[in-house]
Amino acid sequence: MSTTLEPPIAPGIVREIESESKESLDPGYMVICWDDPVNLMDYVTHVFQQVFAWKKEKAQFHMLEVHHKGKSVLTRETMERAEFYVHELQKYQLRATMEPGE
């Protein structure tokens, strides 16, 4: 005799909870670009487009944030990915660092 039992929790919901708890345990690293008086604004936009494959609008938004606020958090990543991005940004001579997530 076979019976069909309804699972106690839907699989989709379980995955969502696991993902949320992993996120809260690992805040990751923020990749930050800092303002400087030497790099051209359009050049900074170009670099963001190249490094992150962003559309121009998004790249410009972050460039302006760097310009007006002194810094912009570009992305939040694992340590290895964050380090990769900082290397790439510094290869373009931008002032970039990675800082532990808050």
Next chain:
Amino acid sequence: MNLLEAKNGLFIFRLERRERDVLTLVLKQFPVGGGPTMPLSKSGDEKRLIEHAKLLEEALAEQRKEHKQQLDAFLGEQGRFAEDGHNHFRVRLTSTQMDWLLRVLNEVRVGLWTKLGQPETGDWLALEGQFDDVVTMERCALFQTQLLAALSEE
């Protein structure tokens, strides 16, 4: 330096002889200085940061070496600047070469800025005895602006 055509990732510029000479002169200054623009991080385990900073320095040194080799090949290539009428030349650049040229010009510019003590924008012209470096920085900025404008045209 005028953009003649930007299509399918290929850019064609027309330069006056003087512009070609200035561009060549500026590019021949590469590399200027070197090293990271900032430490990898402003916080964290100091020992680990030193280790990572070393990796960053090595990556930048390797890139500088590659750029220098590419630059020598670029400037030494027969017909790189093809004659186009009296006192004018044409240069063809791919998207990849455009990005590379922007990087090289920027490295010269930032390198000179670092050499000058990283002054704020308004202070540049007041620097005594450093006028040549300031002019070279401005020339780099001019070429960069033209390349960036061309990229946005495509």
